Amino acid sequence: MNATDGLAVRDLAVNYGPVRALRGVSLEVPRGDVVAVLGGNGAGKSTLLRAISATLRFQRGGISAGEITFGGARLSGTAAAAVVAKGVVQVPEGRRVFARMTVEENLRAGALGVRDRRGTAKARDRVLALFPVLAERAGQRAGLLSGGEQQMLAIGRALMARPKALLLDEPTLGLAPMMATRIAETIREINAQGTSVLLVEQNAALALALASRAYVLEVGEVVLSGPAAELAASDEVRRRYLGITADEVTGRPAVTRPSLSRWSA
Amino acid sequence: MITFLELLANGISIGALYSLIALGFVVIFKATEVVNFAHASLLLAGGFVVAKLHPLIGFWPALAAGIAGAAAVGALIEFVIIRRANVTSHSVLAIVTIGVDIVLVTELTRQIGTDVLALGDPWGDQVVHLGPVAIAQTRIMALLAAGILIGSFLLAFKHTGWGVAMRATAEDHETAALMGIRLGRVSLGAWAVAGALAAVAALFLCVFPTPGLDRSTTFAAIKAFPAAILGGLDSTTGALVGGLVVGITEAMMSGYQNQLSFLGRGIGDAAPFLIMTIVLLIRPAGLFGTRELSRV
Ligand SMILES: Nc1ncnc2c1ncn2[C@@H]1O[C@H](COP(=O)(O)OP(=O)(O)OP(=O)(O)O)[C@@H](O)[C@H]1O
Numbered sequence: 064m065n066a067t068d069g070l071a072v073r074d075l076a077v078n079y080g081p082v083r084a085l086r087g088v089s090l091e092v093p094r095g096d097v098v099a100v101l102g103g104n105g106a107g108k109s110t111l112l113r114a115i116s117a118t119l120r121f122q123r124g125g126i127s128a129g130e131i132t133f134g135g136a137r138l139s140g141t142a143a144a145a146v147v148a149k150g151v152v153q154v155p156e157g158r159r160v161f162a163r164m165t166v167e168e169n170l171r172a173g174a175l176g177v178r179d180r181r182g183t184a185k186a187r188d189r190v191l192a193l194f195p196v197l198a199e200r201a202g203q204r205a206g207l208l209s210g211g212e213q214q215m216l217a218i219g220r221a222l223m224a225r226p227k228a229l230l231l232d233e234p235t236l237g238l239a240p241m242m243a244t245r246i247a248e249t250i251r252e253i254n255a256q257g258t259s260v261l262l263v264e265q266n267a268a269l270a271l272a273l274a275s276r277a278y279v280l281e282v283g284e285v286v287l288s289g290p291a292a293e294l295a296a297s298d299e300v301r302r303r304y305l306g307i308t309a310d311e312v313t314g315r316p317a318v319t320r321p322s323l324s325r326w327s328a
Numbered sequence: 329m330i331t332f333l334e335l336l337a338n339g340i341s342i343g344a345l346y347s348l349i350a351l352g353f354v355v356i357f358k359a360t361e362v363v364n365f366a367h368a369s370l371l372l373a374g375g376f377v378v379a380k381l382h383p384l385i386g387f388w389p390a391l392a393a394g395i396a397g398a399a400a401v402g403a404l405i406e407f408v409i410i411r412r413a414n415v416t417s418h419s420v421l422a423i424v425t426i427g428v429d430i431v432l433v434t435e436l437t438r439q440i441g442t443d444v445l446a447l448g449d450p451w452g453d454q455v456v457h458l459g460p461v462a463i464a465q466t467r468i469m470a471l472l473a474a475g476i477l478i479g480s481f482l483l484a485f486k487h488t489g490w491g492v493a494m495r496a497t498a499e500d501h502e503t504a505a506l507m508g509i510r511l512g513r514v515s516l517g518a519w520a521v522a523g524a525l526a527a528v529a530a531l532f533l534c535v536f537p538t539p540g541l542d543r544s545t546t547f548a549a550i551k552a553f554p555a556a557i558l559g560g561l562d563s564t565t566g567a568l569v570g571g572l573v574v575g576i577t578e579a580m581m582s583g584y585q586n587q588l589s590f591l592g593r594g595i596g597d598a599a600p601f602l603i604m605t606i607v608l609l610i611r612p613a614g615l616f617g618t619r620e621l622s623r624v
C-alpha cells in the first residue's frame with residue numbers, strides 16, 4: 064500500500080469561528096478499501112467530511128492546520144467543485160436530496176461536476192442497476208420518496224459523478240433495520256466495483272462489519288484506530304459503541320442470562 | 329367594450345415586459361438569495377447602449393449590443409461586488425445593491441441629461457386594427473418578444489444542465505456545491521441573464537407610445553418589483569403572473585381614471601404597490617412563493 068495512493072488526512076484541525084471542532088486528526092483511506100469513522104454526536108465526523116469536500120465555508124468553518132491529499136494531489140485549499148472533479152464525492156448527512164426536483168433531475172444534478180457524456184450515461188446505467196426503484200420513480204419529485212428511497216437517491220446521485228472515493232455521512236440514520244442492511248449491501252457492492260469508501264456511522268456494528276479499518280473520534284480527536292476486526296473485539300469499543308454490557312464483555316454466555324436481568328440481580 | 333379590450337391588450341403587453349424584468353429579479357434571488365435593488369440600473373444601462381449606438385451601427389446591432397452590455401453590467405456587479413462583499417447576511421447584500429443602483433442610475437441620468445433619447449426601432453407609431461380594436465404595433469412586438477424570451481427561458485430552466493444547476497443551487501447551496509456545481513458560475517449566469525432580459529424590456533418600455541428613453545424610465549423598472557414580490561420572490565411562475573397582474577391593473581386604472589377619480593389622481597401608478605400590499609397581507613410568501621415540499 065502506497066501512502067499517497069488513496070485519501071490521506073494529516074494533522075487536520077478545523078475551527079468554526081472560535082469553536083475548535085477537530086484537532087490533530089490523521090487518517091487514511093487506501094485505494095479500494097472501506098474505512099469507517101465512528102463517534103458519538105458532536106464528535107466531529109461531519110466536520111471531517113466537510114473538510115475533505117471543501118464545504119466548511121458554508122458552515123462558516125475553516126481548516127486551521129493540516130492537509131488533505133488524494134492520490135498525492137492536495138485537496139485542502141481547493142474548491143468543492145475541484146474535489147469532485149478529482150473523484151472524491153460526498154453523500155451528506157440527512158440525504159439532502161433536491162426535494163422539489165424529480166428523481167431524474169437529481170441524478171442529472173449529480174453529474175454536473177463532470178463533463179463526460181458517455182461516462183455519465185454509463186454511470187446512470189450503473190446507478191439504475193443498483194437501485195431499480197429510481198428508474199420506476201424517475202419522474203416523481205424527490206421530496207415524496209420514502210426515507211430509504213431518498214438515501215438510495217442520495218447515493219445514486221453521488222455515483223453519477225463516477226467517484227474514485229465515496230464519502231458517506233451516516234447513510235443508515237433513521238432507516239429501519241431491513242433498509243439499513245440493504246444500504247450496507249449496496250455499499251459493499253459499490254466498493255467491490257472499485258470505489259474506495261469512507262463511511263461515517265453511529266451504527267458501529269454495521270460499519271465495522273463493512274470496513275477493513277476504523278477510526279474512533281471523540282470530541283474532535285482520534286482516540287482509537289486499527290483494523291475493524293480488532294476494534295470490534297476491543298472491550299472499549301464493544302462497551303461504548305456496540306452497546307454490549309460489561310457482563311457480556313467478560314464472556315459470560317449470553318444465552319444463560321435471564322431476559323429480565325433486573326429481577327435476577 | 330372596445331376601450332376595455334384595448335386596455336386589456338395594452339395591459340397584457342406592458343405586463344409581459346414587467347414579467348421579463350421580474351423574471352430576472354427572481355432568477356437572481358433564486359441563485360444568490362440576494363434581492364437585487366440594482367435592477368433598474370441594468371435596465372437603464374441596456375436602453376442607454378441601444379440609444380447611443382443605433383445611429384452609428386443600426387438598430388438591430390445596437391439592440392444586440394444593448395443586451396450584451398446589460399448582461400455584462402449584471403455580470404460585473406456580481407463579479408466585482410456581490411462575490412467579493414465579505415458579508416454573511418443577504419439583507420446586507422441587498423442594501424449594497426441599493427448603493428450600486430444609486431451610483432449607476434445617477435451616472436446614467438447625468439449622461440442622458442434632459443434629453444429624451446429615441447431607440448431607433450423600426451416600428452414607429454403604426455397602429456394595427458384587429459376588428460374595431462386598435463393596438464400599437466410596438467405593443468404587439470413587445471408581447472411577441474416577451475413571449476418568446478419567457479418561453480425559451482422556461483424551457484432552458486427546465487431542461488438544460490444550466491437550468492438543473494440553477495434549480496439545485498436555489499434549493500440547497502451546500503449540496504449543490506457537493507455535486508461539483510460551481511456556485512460562482514451559476515450566480516454570474518443569473519446576473520447576466522437578468523441583465524439581458526432587462527435590456528429587452530427597456531427597449532419596449534421606451535418605444536411608441538412612450539417618447540423615448542429618459543430619466544423617468546427607471547420608474548417603469550420599479551413597477552416590476554411589486555410584480556416579482558406579489559408573485560413570490562422565488563417563483564418563476566410568480567414573476568410571470570405578477571407581471572401580468574401589475575400590467576393589466578395599471579392599464580385599467582389609468583384607462584378608467586375618470587370613473588375612478590374618487591380614488592385620487594395617479595392611482596394607476598400606485599396600483600401595483602397597493603395590490604402587492606394586499607397580496608402580502610393575505611399570503612406573506614407571495615402568490616406562488618414556495619414552501620419545502622419534503623417529507624424529511
Ligand atoms: N456550523 C457550526 N458552527 C459552530 N459549531 C459547529 C458547527 N457545526 C458543527 N459544530 C460543532 O462542531 C462539533 C462537531 O460537529 P459535527 O457536526 O462534525 O459532529 P458529528 O460527529 O457529525 O455529530 P452527529 O453524529 O450528531 O452528526 C460539535 O461540537 C458541533 O457543535
Ligand SMILES: [Mg+2]
Nearest residue numbers: 108109110156
Ligand atoms: Mg454528523
